[in-house]
Amino acid sequence: MQNQATEILSPEKSLSSQQQQLVDEAIHFIKLHLHDTQPAVLVISGDAGTGKSVVLSQLFRIIQHERTQSDSKLFNTTNYFLVNHPELLKVYREIAGQNTELRKKDFQRPTTLINQLSKAQAKFDVGVIDEAHLLLSQPDHYNNFYGHNQLLSLLKVAHVLIIVFDEHQVLRFKTYWSKAQLQQLLRPFTQKWLSLDEQFRMQASSSVLNWINDFTQKRILSPIKPNFFDHNYDFQIFDDAEQMRQAIVSRNNQAGLSRVVATTGYPSVLDGGQHYVREGQFKLPWDQYNYTTTPWAEKPETINEVGSIYTCQGFDLNYVGLIIGPPVKLAGDHIHLEVDASLITDPEAFKRRHDMTDPRLIEQATTDLVMNAINVLMKRGVKGLYIFAHDQNLRDQLYRAYLNAKTQS
The missing domain is CATH 3.40.50.300 (P-loop containing nucleotide triphosphate hydrolases)
Structure with missing residues (x-):
């Protein structure tokens, strides 16, 4: 089988x-x-x-x-x-x-x-x-x-x-x-x-895909529109990570292959122990090293872990609940996104290279890597994307825009 x-x-x-x-x-x-x-x-x-x-x-x-x-x-x-x-x-x-x-x-x-x-x-x-x-x-x-x-x-x-x-x-x-x-x-x-250029994984509309690309590639918070919400794709913004987890568990019970994932910004050390992603009442450990031949997302017990780029890249989920970690912040203009490199907690991924010495290049590359990870994780879900942001300003802006668009839909 x-x-x-x-x-x-x-x-x-x-x-x-x-x-x-x-x-x-x-x-x-x-x-x-x-x-x-x-x-x-x-x-x-x-x-x-x-x-x-x-x-x-x-x-x-x-x-x-x-x-x-x-x-x-x-x-x-x-x-x-x-x-x-x-x-x-x-x-x-x-x-x-x-x-x-x-x-x-x-x-x-x-x-x-x-x-x-x-x-x-x-x-x-x-x-x-x-x-x-x-x-x-x-x-x-x-x-x-x-x-x-x-x-x-x-x-x-x-x-x-x-x-x-x-x-x-x-x-x-x-x-x-x-x-x-x-x-x-x-x-x-x-x-x-x-x-x-044809999209085969996500059932999302072109409006949702364009919004994701603006977010991850242009680092712009584009408007959330009423046409984001249709029967083919479930787009939701949460202001509570635990509520998002519960929604993902519900989706997993209904459709399977639904997982919470997160970006860098939470304790993550390869020492064989468990390290947790915490947001308010939400608390789950990071994905554990998978010694089996079964992909991480297809193991039932991983509903109780937080997936990462290391376990999810290249794979499809039905519904993905994404926690955007502390390094990503809303800029003062309330439109652009910024990356605070000091809050990155994945030392292996961001270990400096001897052939990259230009501070501007390093800063640009660091920002690209963080936003690329968000791009990868946002595009895992075939049927839906749920989002929670750690940064209070970003979370509030996203949630207000979401509620306003949802009211008009």
């Missing part, structure tokens, strides 16, 4: 015409450049929820099927599916176990494959990289990566790479990327850029 994550990412899932066209173009690109003297890269961009991972899943199944066909240009090729996200890797390996054309050993974390090929002095033909914005862009001894950039390391050992990239899902300094940085790195190589 498949869980929801494997169903969503199944290589057997039907595609939209745009997604199918992208798969076809990717196959053509691979075959065209498979024997070039230098690596070739196809970049697939698109917002969260546009089906990038589904496209990669189907693409890789086709590649692995054709490697067994003697009349295909991909016959006997060596190919890998890479993702630098342990929870997502569990899902892909489960999918591989259910499909005779896929092998679990072909699904790897980048560091594992880079170190393995480096030791063997070997290369491979095609690499498909999901969530390429999670690739390390600096050495990381904790993850046993001693190169300078994982994408560059992979380009040295691959003939063709197909990568998914979304600069609005970059979440840590050690994986800090911008579109400009990626373009600069890829400049010496043959490349092609394609994009997806």
Whole structure:
């Protein structure tokens, strides 16, 4: 029996015409450049929820099927599916176990494959990289990566790479990327850029999606409009975190896969103990390390934990209750949002880099990472988004605007 994550990412899932066209173009690109003297890269961009991972899943199944066909240009090729996200890797390996054309050993974390090929002095033909914005862009001894950039390391050992990239899902300094940085790195190589723009995850209207993008990308508090409230998507603002938790529990009882999540700003130390997110009467521990093969959100007991970007990125929830933590504040003009870096409590994600010394760049990158995390978490919910903000001014402004729009709807 498949869980929801494997169903969503199944290589057997039907595609939209745009997604199918992208798969076809990717196959053509691979075959065209498979024997070039230098690596070739196809970049697939698109917002969260546009089906990038589904496209990669189907693409890789086709590649692995054709490697067994003697009349295909991909016959006997060596190919890998890479993702630098342990929870997502569990899902892909489960999918591989259910499909005779896929092998679990072909699904790897980048560091594992880079170190393995480096030791063997070997290369491979095609690499498909999901969530390429999670690739390390600096050495990381904790993850046993001693190169300078994982994408560059992979380009040295691959003939063709197909990568998914979304600069609005970059979440840590050690994986800090911008579109400009990626373009600069890829400049010496043959490349092609394609994009997806249809929203498949969220049932929200374009008005709600535009509001989220204004909030997370422009850092502007746009008006909440009466047309936010329809039968397809449940958008709510709360002025009490415990009431929001109770609403999420109710939704979880009705529809399943409903969880409370939060941004940085609450005690969070990797010491094996429990650390709590507290807001008034609300008190729940952060998500615990998941040693099982079941994705975090699909474990029933995690209704009593607070999810984070580390457990939720790349996954669908039905309803998400988001706590926006202390670092995010409403500016004095009551329109713009600010980030107070002194209130960030995720030292690993925001550990400074030796190659980033410009204070303005560091400040901009820090703000981007915090707002990107909110972008990722706001776009987890298929059927609804509930929001509570720690900052009193932001909470009051959101709640007043919500009540006013709700009255007019």
